[in-house]
Amino acid sequence: MQIDKIRGHQTDQLFKAILELKDLDECYHFFDDLCTISEMQSLSQRLEVAQMLKLKKTYDTIQSETGASTATISRIRRCVDYGSGGYDKVLNRLYPETGEES
Structure with a gap:
């Protein structure tokens, strides 16, 4: 694990x-x-990308709205789909209207 x-x-x-x-x-x-400003921006961006992926936004939309690279988006996609469930748990608590809390 x-x-x-x-x-x-x-x-x-x-x-x-x-x-x-x-x-x-x-x-x-x-x-x-x-954290440095860059580290905070990176962490914040990753959470935003995960939320947009859960909302079924396209990579192009995510890239243009967050500035994240397609490599970053793909990495986060793998975590959302196959990770430990951390993104889902937090995002479902922040935005209960978009999914069920696990």
Whole structure:
């Protein structure tokens, strides 16, 4: 399982820290300290691409609206289709009208 590749003390600490954040403002402060602007843009873009893929948007539309490369879109498509279910779980909670929470 791919999750096992990232599992460890440091990752546990990171995820526990994220779970301690109380609101968007705390998230902005924490991630501003944790990530570069480029890293934040990349993470945000990936989530947006996953949402657009779930909405059955075309690669051309996704590329033009997000700036993501077709390689990035394809990688995210594989995760959405065959990954651990993380994108689905989060997106279904954020946008319950577009699917069922697993």
